[in-house]
Amino acid sequence: MDFILNEEQKLMIETARKVGEKFGPDYWRALDAEKAFPTECWQAICDAGLTGAMLPEEFGGAGLGMVEVALIIEELCAAGAGATLAQIFMLNPIFGGVSIAKYGTDKMRAEWLPKLCSGEMQFCMALTEPDAGSNSLELKTSATVEGNGWRLNGQKIWITGVPQSQKMLVVARTTPVGQIEKKTQGISLFMIDTKREGLSHTAIDKLGTNTIPSSQVFFDNVLVQGDELIGTLDKGWHQLLDVLNTERIVTTAGLIGAGRLALKLGADYANERRVFGKTPIGAYQSVQFPLAQHWAELEAAKLLNLKAASFFDNGLPFGSESNAAKLIASQAASAVAERAMQIMGGMGFSKEMHAERLWRDARLFRFAPVSEEMILNYISMANLGLPRSY
Template structure:
């Protein structure tokens, strides 16, 4: 059993850390306050080849895997981005490039992967609906056949990055839920050309005001007979559920990696303040009431990192990793939240000052317990699949 990171992952960590060092806490605070995509970081990551890590070399990528993507997301988060780092590695490198590299046709790979690897084209992912959040079985967005095309009608919610993306990886039903046997059949994954759909007026969207992660907009999306060529199906018609899980597990793993990095960042901010603040003649970090909670969170972050790497390692080897991905997401989100909470507490009244990054990191850390899947559903999955308890929902 070897716990050393492979050389490829070490190179990713060092390369992304160098970019992060040039764009620290102040930079990310400004992007969040201005509700602005971190364009400078995006371009630097693209220029260094750190976005196309999981794209095969023959399509212009690094030929690496999900482990390297996870390390990149973790490193960027720890450098100052916090939870915002997850979006840079989820929206295009994971949802787009990873999915197409694993499940796309040869034509799709050649047409799309080089631009995705270079950061010249971007993607987003659309699964959640107003009446079908965590229960994907109830998705109502329909794709009906029209000659050589599909016409897609429905509504999606909490779709991040639509305003920047060229393509949307969309989950639709080609067999209505009431008619699907088994219930997980009848899903099809479609690649929607957003530029064409918006120009045609068949796809519209509007941003949702949010508490945090303001470096990327999240949107309501409305589809009214959006035309999608059948050649834009990813995987097989009616058999998209297998592809869907191969999207959702990496989503959980990359989100977990971002949470691990966010936890490390919160601990660093808390540690620096605890070493500098000395209202009674010695640093407050010398008090066990401050030091012990931070030390406990450090242990939790380290454990979450191990499970995140294990889940990514399994996925890269095409081995089952559903439970590991869920456990990684659960533990990393909790560790990040506890780190943010203890960072907040260590700062005392100054935690409320926007002169410090505490407020942004605190707000952003909380959402990890709810997305990309609520922790209650993760616990239900673990109870059923790992403990053999009856299904609870």
């Protein structure tokens, strides 16, 4: 078991660090206040060749693996972005890139993947519904046959990055539940234009992750062309899981980066702030110990996450590792951001110090893209052999 990074990995990390440092905490604070998408930052990431790290070389990618993607995301997020930047990787290299690379047609791969890598094209995915959150098999959005295509009707919620995208990966039922033996049957994936007649979306006002919008999406008799099917008709559920399974690795990498940044902010303040004398507050064990605890938690989450990424790259099951890593990282990132605020006292409540944004953004990932409770359900059944509890 080798924990030593190779030269290519070191170079990619250094590249990510340099790009990330160009867009430090002040950049993200300004965008958060404006609720503006980080267009300039994302383009710089694409220009540096980091977007397509795990996509095929023939289409503009680097042909590397999920380990490299996790390392890149962590470094970018630690430089100033916090956890939010990982979401843009989910939208593009994962939801767009993985689905097209694995299940798209030759035409889709040749036309869309180079534009994804260059930043010319962005993607989003419409899966979650008002009555189908964690239980995605209860989705109601339907696609009914019309000629050589389909008509799409339904509603989605908490869909990320819709206004910036050109393409949307839509998950819909193509065969009604009453006509199938299992709910995993009759589900299909489509890659459609975001701007299309009958497709509308409205923004959701939210606590954090303000630099990437979340929307409700409505499909009102939207025409889907026959060549917009991704994968196999009616057999899209397991193909969807192939796309979603890496989502947790990406999320965890972003949380580890956010946790590292919060640790630095807290420790830097503790080294400088002096009260009741000349000793910096960082000399107090009540300040040191919580930060040390969170450092250990983040390191543990990172090792688990890289193990999951390595398993993915080698075609091995990685569900337990990716779930456990996400559980630890989400709790640690939220806790260390709040601890940094506490160390800063009243100043921690100000936007000037950045910790409050890191806390607001990280808090989302305690229940998204999968909640702590569902992770614990999974571990209980898969790793402890306990009966299903839901």
